[in-house]
Amino acid sequence: MTTSSTPLSKADDEPVLRVTDLRISAVGIELVHGVDLTLLPGERVGIIGASGSGKTLTCMAIAGLLSGGLTASGSIRMSRVAGELVGARESVIAKIRGLRTGMVFQEPMTALNPTMRIGAQVAEVMWHHKKHRRAAARRLAVELLESTGLPDPERIAKAYPHQLSGGQRQRVVLAIALANRPDLLICDEPTTALDVTVQAKVLALINERVSDEGAALLFISHDLAVVAQVCDRVLVMYEGSVVESGDVLTVLTDPQHHHTKSLLRDTELTGGVGA
Amino acid sequence: MSIEVTPDAVLIEDVSRQFKRPRQSLFATPPVVDALVGVNIRVPRRSRFGIVGESGSGKTTLVRLIAALDRPTSGRVVIDGNDISTLSDKHLRPLRERLQLVFQDPMGSLNPRMRIQDIVAEPLQVQGATNAHDRVVEVLEQVGMTADVLRRYPHQFSGGQRQRISIARAIAPRPAILLADEAVSALDVTIRAQILDLLDELAASEDFTMIFVSHDLSVIRRVCDRVAVLHRGKVVEQGLTEDIYRRPQQQYTRELLAAVPTLENGLAMARQRRSASVPAPENE
Numbered sequence: 001m002t003t004s005s006t007p008l009s010k011a012d013d014e015p016v017l018r019v020t021d022l023r024i025s026a027v028g029i030e031l032v033h034g035v036d037l038t039l040l041p042g043e044r045v046g047i048i049g050a051s052g053s054g055k056t057l058t059c060m061a062i063a064g065l066l067s068g069g070l071t072a073s074g075s076i077r078m079s080r081v082a083g084e085l086v087g088a089r090e091s092v093i094a095k096i097r098g099l100r101t102g103m104v105f106q107e108p109m110t111a112l113n114p115t116m117r118i119g120a121q122v123a124e125v126m127w128h129h130k131k132h133r134r135a136a137a138r139r140l141a142v143e144l145l146e147s148t149g150l151p152d153p154e155r156i157a158k159a160y161p162h163q164l165s166g167g168q169r170q171r172v173v174l175a176i177a178l179a180n181r182p183d184l185l186i187c188d189e190p191t192t193a194l195d196v197t198v199q200a201k202v203l204a205l206i207n208e209r210v211s212d213e214g215a216a217l218l219f220i221s222h223d224l225a226v227v228a229q230v231c232d233r234v235l236v237m238y239e240g241s242v243v244e245s246g247d248v249l250t251v252l253t254d255p256q257h258h259h260t261k262s263l264l265r266d267t268e269l270t271g272g273v274g275a
Numbered sequence: 276m277s278i279e280v281t282p283d284a285v286l287i288e289d290v291s292r293q294f295k296r297p298r299q300s301l302f303a304t305p306p307v308v309d310a311l312v313g314v315n316i317r318v319p320r321r322s323r324f325g326i327v328g329e330s331g332s333g334k335t336t337l338v339r340l341i342a343a344l345d346r347p348t349s350g351r352v353v354i355d356g357n358d359i360s361t362l363s364d365k366h367l368r369p370l371r372e373r374l375q376l377v378f379q380d381p382m383g384s385l386n387p388r389m390r391i392q393d394i395v396a397e398p399l400q401v402q403g404a405t406n407a408h409d410r411v412v413e414v415l416e417q418v419g420m421t422a423d424v425l426r427r428y429p430h431q432f433s434g435g436q437r438q439r440i441s442i443a444r445a446i447a448p449r450p451a452i453l454l455a456d457e458a459v460s461a462l463d464v465t466i467r468a469q470i471l472d473l474l475d476e477l478a479a480s481e482d483f484t485m486i487f488v489s490h491d492l493s494v495i496r497r498v499c500d501r502v503a504v505l506h507r508g509k510v511v512e513q514g515l516t517e518d519i520y521r522r523p524q525q526q527y528t529r530e531l532l533a534a535v536p537t538l539e540n541g542l543a544m545a546r547q548r549r550s551a552s553v554p555a556p557e558n559e
Contacts, residue, residue, distance in 0.1 A: 166330070196329070196490050196536070198330065199536070225537050225538045229536060231545075249542060262465065264538070265468070266467065
């Protein structure tokens with residue numbers, strides 16, 4: 001019950017992602033203290049924790065997007081990639097990012113280029129990685145937009161980001177992230193900027209599209225209720241360390257670490273006024 | 276101090292607000308968007324009143340009307356017995372002194388070039404207070420901050436601390452009405468719980484009417500005793516929060532409640548996925 005997915009049960013189940021002893025420091029101060037994480041194909045893992053716990057840093061390191069001044073050590077390996085990704089050259093990571101990994105960030109407005117039409121942005125990621133020629137990529141872009149449940153995809157493809165609502169923009173970002181059928185989808189607080197009704201729809205879409213594509217999912221959120229909706233396994237981070245991990249049902253129904261308990265308490269705004 | 280003849284802090288009577296969109300053709304009349312349609316809301320004095328609805332429901336338009344930052348196309352907005360929908364800016368000044376706002380994004384609402392002491396003192400000085408310092412220290416303490424923050428700048432604080440500073444500034448002039456527009460929506464769950472506790476305490480100890488706007492009914496339930504549900508510019512349901520939370524009468528309210536992610540349905544979904552995936556290997 002506790003371990004639903006027994007790792008390495010099948011020989012061909014090579015992990016999509018294997019992170020070992022990942023440490024991230026800024027100007028000599030260590031912020032993330034040795035994270036270990038293995039994702040099997042199609043597995044859905046959540047990272048939860050309060051702001052400042054290091055969950056976003058961890059996922060930025062995995063995506064090779066750590067900003068200047070931050071240094072990572074340890075090991076990040078992806079299946080079918082020969083080298084070590086920690087400290088790899090940008091040219092190496094650029095061939096993986098967008099092709100083998102897709103990313104969805106919290107704020108869809110800053111993730112999209114405000115001066116480019118939606119269709120061109122979705123097509124760009126496909127022709128950039130030489131998956132398709134430009135004309136074919138443009139046609140496929142409309143199909144991808146349709147697959148994310150956007151109404152009138154032809155019209156949306158011609159629109160600019162500012163003409164769409166927040167929920168529509170996040171659907172576009174998801175279409176871009178999944179355009180090259182990546183093995184790993186990383187979502188960093190993808191629904192935090194959306195209101196609850198739109199959030200419910202976007203979560204259902206992520207669930208559906210990740211199953212369709214068979215991608216592994218790394219899902220970061222501070223909201224345990226949201227994580228439970230999409231993840232099978234969960235890691236709890238607190239002050240830069242993983243303090244608890246395991247099957248989502250076990251961790252959220254029988255938490256061991258005090259931080260997990262307090263996150264659970266804060267998620268459930270139990271009681272009404274004065275209660 | 277005010278005359279106790281009007282029991283309601285805010286009375287919204289048959290208020291509509293239309294916005295004209297840009298003309299799309301030379302020959303057609305410009306399209307009109309109905310942001311609010313025939314809204315009636317009564318906020319009793321010293322109550323904690325929630326307004327809930329999804330984006331585009333008209334929440335922000337309603338907030339702007341109550342704060343007299345905008346005027347209704349038709350209908351009346353009555354604050355403390357005064358109809359403010361027809362008043363000139365000059366006559367609105369006494370109202371503005373009695374109503375304070377807390378916004379969603381505390382970084383956007385605190386001037387990055389002002390020290391905390393000046394930010395919190397500003398509404399007091401505008402109202403003519405000569406020695407605001409003591410009151411500034413007092414309200415900062417009330418929101419759980421110590422006097423050593425006085426000379427610091429907004430960027431030196433976290434999101435939750437900035438929201439505490441926004442709340443301190445709002446309560447400093449002892450407002451009659453505190454209007455919070457999505458005040459916890461940009462915060463993570465831990466900080467959200469702390470800020471809601473703080474608002475809860477303040478509403479109990481201070482003498483103001485709180486109007487709390489959110490898209491999340493579970494947040495409203497935590498701090499408000501009454502709620503109005505807004506959908507496409509209309510109030511579809513209003514009443515006691517617990518009644519509406521437990522026995523929603525309208526289909527839209529039920530949908531809004533179902534959309535709130537709770538641990539319970541999250542775990543139910545996880546179990547469902549489990550049972551859907553577990554039998555598969557056994558059948559192989």
